[in-house]
Amino acid sequence: MVKALAQRSRVTIADISARAGVSTATVSRALNGDTRISAATRRRVHDAAQVLGYTVDILARSLQSGRSGLVGLVLGSTDNPFYGELLQEVVRQSGERGTRILILHAGFGPMERPTLEAILQYRLDGCIVSSAEPASQVAALCEEHGVPAVMINRLPMLRTAAVACDNAAGGRVLADLLCRGGHRSFGIVMGPVAASTAREREQGFTSHLAEHGFNVSHRFIRGEDEMPVTSYGGGWQAGLDIANLPVRERPEAVMAISDIMAIGVIDALRQCALRVPQDISVVGFDGIREGARASYGLTTVRQPLRQMVTWSLDLLDRISGSSTQAETLLIPGELVIRSSARPRC
Amino acid sequence: MVKALAQRSRVTIADISARAGVSTATVSRALNGDTRISAATRRRVHDAAQVLGYTVDILARSLQSGRSGLVGLVLGSTDNPFYGELLQEVVRQSGERGTRILILHAGFGPMERPTLEAILQYRLDGCIVSSAEPASQVAALCEEHGVPAVMINRLPMLRTAAVACDNAAGGRVLADLLCRGGHRSFGIVMGPVAASTAREREQGFTSHLAEHGFNVSHRFIRGEDEMPVTSYGGGWQAGLDIANLPVRERPEAVMAISDIMAIGVIDALRQCALRVPQDISVVGFDGIREGARASYGLTTVRQPLRQMVTWSLDLLDRISGSSTQAETLLIPGELVIRSSARPRC
DNA sequence: CTGTTAGCGCTTTCAT
């Protein structure tokens, strides 16, 4: 009695079995909803558990079952609000399914070895990878050890699965919008490290333009030294460069490879007294909340975040156990027309 | 052989013990750097581990030791970039210490019961709580079960520890700056749900003004329905309201309770053709990256994020085991003067 | 329907 209180020792199924007068096996079964247990016993067990304040020890369960109920998440730099939104959605949905999120990485750059090994050490049920650099490391490790992995918005690597927004199609839709808006010269803005995502977007954009007899006259690759990915700072620099172009050379429309870059571009253009969209149209890609602010009114292609996460989690469930196969789900993005691109010439 | 490959079974210390010709106990000791093991044996064990590609199973270790190496993190809505920055810093530092982050919550609002129980189920070594609403629930649970908890930027609850930026002092510093800038009328902007953090900031601000014979003439409480906390949208609304005030009533300076609100205020003021800081000065609090953008140049008090996280993690280490005590660490914020507040009248 | 018995992989006395 005193001891129990003093030691704050964990309440185990053994405690319940004692109190309910059944074996621990029965307790386990009752608690896990095994239908073979009589209603009466089940009640007694549940009551006892309730009274004692029992909670399963997932560590113990996992040791036995091999599944931890943990999903690893690899995030890029939260400098890009997209990752924050992704995190929130992943946490929400995985919570609903009763699985928890272990953060493996959040930031730019590669992962360190010990961090990577957490995948094995904690017997993760799966991994969701949404950042560029660590993708291949994680893919290799998961592949080798049979841990399901799904890339969000990255090309599937090795035999991992992937779910992505249809980047190429999105690029095409934006090109189309700008063409219809009567723009005749185009620029594109992207970060130094071109992830597959960026390349696809560009490719879709460029090829659609080509089909209509246009091409991309200016291609700005700008980034911050410390973080050579798509970033506000990179967009800002590109914006300044665009503003400094001789007027006749200046593209009438610019597609930024991500919303965060587009926002940087817009700020820089305005800084230089250029008006968006009157003087120049700017479109982005991602659909982050910030783009919806009245001060930006960013026209963009929104990634179907919710669905992408749902499918990722489904995929993880499905491929766990079965031999991992490279399966790719492509979801169309949604064109969101606001005010940063001129509708008519 | 075939079986080993087919089953992809985990490499355990038993495998190592077989290969190295020692007992599993010795393997465990060698791997954990027990000094009593001879150098020769240790080498053999390490080599074998290396060759076999061994990784500890933390689940098994934890079951034995009671410590999981997992720290729970409760985050507010990543709508406020502050939480994204916090996340990144926490992940970085905990990674360095060899502990991993389990996300318990990310978003506005309370936590659901099952999520809360993850704290016990995974035997978390501790919890870091930085969001308002779930704080009391988490505190209660941790308190009751002896799990160390530290509130970041919240009042310590029950017997939990806390580390915070000195909010009151920060408020005072901002008030002082504005006074010296020659401002004579003041407004304050905050979200509907006033966390302790917000109240302290306001209190410091107001009391310093009072000491100099000023007071806050306007107090704007604005938020978004779905998310009644400090938010961009709330700041925006407050900004519009300020802009719509009769000119003579309009405060010369406004302090927003957070940077994200300050940014909303600035955007709205500009939308209404008011210039910041020429027509009105705006200051914020937090020091998020976004405020550093040239388009905002937000004058603010920066929270010493890095140090706050370091201390939190230290605190968790220290109080684990010992009877939890309410300990509060207050770290001064750093005044960052940029261009959103008039320096001289 | 329920109890008995083995472990899951690791650490840790207690011997030697």
Next chain:
DNA sequence: ATGAAAGCGCTAACAG
């Protein structure tokens, strides 16, 4: 300096 054995809390055969 090393081994044998117990056990962390749970689940899953395998009996009845």
